[in-house]
Amino acid sequence: MNPVSPAAAARAAASATTPSAVIPRLDQPEALLEAMLLIRAYELRLSARSAQGGTPSTCTAVGQEAAAVGVVSVLTADDLILTNHRSAGHLLARGADPGRMMAEVLGRRDGYCKGKSGSLHISVRELGVVLTSTIVGGELSLATGVALSQTMLGRPGIVACFFGDGAAGEGIFHESLNLAAVWKLPILYVCENNEWQAFVHRRETMVGERIAARAAPYGIASATVDGNDVDAVRTAARAAIDSIRDSGEPFLLELLTYRLRGHFEPDDQAYVNAAELAAWQARDPIERLKARLLAGGGFTTGDLNGIDARVNARIDAAMAFAEASPWPDTSDLLTDIYA
Amino acid sequence: MTTITVYDAMAQALAEEMRRDARVLMFGEGVATKRAELLAEFGSTRVRNTPLAEGIIAGTAVGAAATGLRPVIDLLFAPFLCYAMDELVNSAGKLRYLSGGQFEFPLVAIAMTGAGWAVGSQHNHNVEAWFAHAPGLKVVMPSNAADFKGLLKSAVRDDNPVLFFVDIGLLYQPGEVPDGETLVPLGQAAIARPGQDVTLVSYAKTVPVCLQAADALAAEGIAAEVIDLRTIKPLDEAMVLASARRTGRVVVVHEASRTCGVGAEVAALVAEHAFDSLKAPVRRVTGPDAPPPASYPLEQAFVPGVDAIAEAVRALVRKLH
Known part of the structure; x- marks a missing residue:
């Protein structure tokens, strides 16, 4: 017999999951803008490459940067994140290295997952981004267990689970909300309602306008907010997290945003209503933040150009790093199957 | 105990x-x-x-x-x-x-x-x-x-x-x-009954059925070895192959339906690695490719029985003589 005490077990488990890498502080307007610009530049660079051929395609979240940066920026280092196939924003806002992410997308050895994930299921455990699943709704099925570990092992962090309006159509969405409510699990459900469910518009697949309306029947508090306004997202996310900490119960935060590009690069978006797309382009979260900073934040055009230049240099360096990274050895085909 | x-x-x-x-x-x-x-x-x-x-x-x-x-x-x-x-x-x-x-x-x-x-x-x-x-x-x-x-x-x-x-x-x-700490490692099959004429490979409820069949066959002078896989994956390939090489005859028995079942995997394993030792083709005695029914006699008919197993063995032994 080799008994393991609850305290020792908790310590061992905590040390195995507590984020260890450097998580950036995103609390100043300039840092928020830079994070959003980095996400945009990262996704557009990869999209441009895949359009040329020879580079694996990605699912982007262009236009949704305020949602990702707004929520992630108010999480603490103890909190854990589950995301999905549109994960670049959540990962980069949390401090993931764009070079290692690009290496992963290209299938290279220095990718966060040794090239085995590609773009679709990048997890970075050292940053607390765990169990990324590209099965729509997969993150919802796993978040309850991650939150159960947090509570049973006495860890302080909450669990932020990012999913889309498409995932809210999966049965597992309802199973997850119900169990989280019954077991009082500390989960911040973040629905990035981007109007698109792969190639189908949300209005074809649901009655009603709001995913958040589905929280109340399970006894879960919710809020809906403009997901293209990073300050509004931050305020709402802070309030949601306070609610989780005060009540010990989950919260559903719906962020109204829009997927400005197609489902999967390259995508000509021939199925998208041009007027609707134009209306949302006019509400681009990055342009809105820039305008606000220029109007009243004490920023000049020169300041903004400087941020742009820094971001572009980082993406250039990231792509160079990824391209220089070697392919995995074919012997890696049979590693990491079993523990 | x-x-x-x-x-x-x-x-x-x-x-x-x-x-x-x-x-x-x-x-x-x-x-x-x-x-x-x-x-x-x-x-x-x-x-x-x-x-x-x-x-x-x-x-x-x-x-x-x-x-x-x-x-x-x-x-x-x-x-x-x-x-x-x-x-x-x-x-x-x-x-x-x-x-x-x-x-x-x-x-x-x-x-x-x-x-x-x-x-x-x-x-x-x-x-x-x-x-x-x-x-x-x-x-x-x-x-x-x-x-x-x-x-x-x-x-x-x-x-x-x-x-x-x-x-x-x-x-x-x-x-x-057994009294006290009892651990059975995953991935290790067991010889439920030793024998040298034929190997019956099975798991779960059909293991005791194979043992009954082995009793019946013993009365006819046929010594059947019964291997209980216990773990389906990882499969104890070494034990299955060693027994197949020893007896030269293999019958795989399970309740699950036949097509692409565990029996197919065991048969392929034996064919790939112990073909030279075989005195007869590998046989499968399995449940049919049908949904299991509720009615008691139909449900019982679904499961490989003693007679079907023993008859499969007799057919293999006859092939030699």
Whole structure:
């Protein structure tokens, strides 16, 4: 017999999951803008490459940067994140290295997952981004267990689970909300309602306008907010997290945003209503933040150009790093199957 | 040695492992209701009832396993695993690999199956081969009380996802269980009866049927060896091949349907690696490619019986003479 005490077990488990890498502080307007610009530049660079051929395609979240940066920026280092196939924003806002992410997308050895994930299921455990699943709704099925570990092992962090309006159509969405409510699990459900469910518009697949309306029947508090306004997202996310900490119960935060590009690069978006797309382009979260900073934040055009230049240099360096990274050895085909 | 039922052997295994490791917890449909002794000893945090929702039961186990707990879940009947396939196959089986080894999934999923309760094919469907075909999972299906206890304890201690199938017909069968710590390693088959003329390869409820067939054959002068696989994946290839080379004749017996079943895998294994030793073709005696019915005589007819096994052996032996 080799008994393991609850305290020792908790310590061992905590040390195995507590984020260890450097998580950036995103609390100043300039840092928020830079994070959003980095996400945009990262996704557009990869999209441009895949359009040329020879580079694996990605699912982007262009236009949704305020949602990702707004929520992630108010999480603490103890909190854990589950995301999905549109994960670049959540990962980069949390401090993931764009070079290692690009290496992963290209299938290279220095990718966060040794090239085995590609773009679709990048997890970075050292940053607390765990169990990324590209099965729509997969993150919802796993978040309850991650939150159960947090509570049973006495860890302080909450669990932020990012999913889309498409995932809210999966049965597992309802199973997850119900169990989280019954077991009082500390989960911040973040629905990035981007109007698109792969190639189908949300209005074809649901009655009603709001995913958040589905929280109340399970006894879960919710809020809906403009997901293209990073300050509004931050305020709402802070309030949601306070609610989780005060009540010990989950919260559903719906962020109204829009997927400005197609489902999967390259995508000509021939199925998208041009007027609707134009209306949302006019509400681009990055342009809105820039305008606000220029109007009243004490920023000049020169300041903004400087941020742009820094971001572009980082993406250039990231792509160079990824391209220089070697392919995995074919012997890696049979590693990491079993523990 | 103490004689207890399979159900009690599993209860002992669960209690011992929960006592040993505070990270072990159990939840599922009716778990806290039916396993009141576990609830009394370990409390409602570690022994939980759940909604009748297999997807989130399995998903919760997968998420918890990756982040520090060691869950055991009871999904009741094997056909209900269809609702948990995404979580078990796409998450537990793949996310270690897809993440480049960042996570491990120490969890056990228990489900009952097999003829015996006349419940029909939405409660009785031997689906073990489905999970053996999925990467990253382990699959266990014991045949006796001692192995149920020893394999369940090993499954709880394993750092990988383990599907633990309970043959309904065995659940209240008594058997001798060693006193004290009992561990049966995953991936190790057992010779349930030695013999030199033919090898019967089986697992779960059809192991005792094979033993009865071996008794009948012994009276005719045919010495049958019976191998109990115990673990379907990883398969104990070495033991199967060694026996096949020794006897030169192999009959695979299982209740699950024939096509792409475990028997096909064993037959292919023997053909690939022990062909030169074979004195006759490998034979399969299995359930038919049909949904298991409820009616008692039909349900019994589904399961390989003593006569069918013995006749398959006689046919192989006749081929030599």
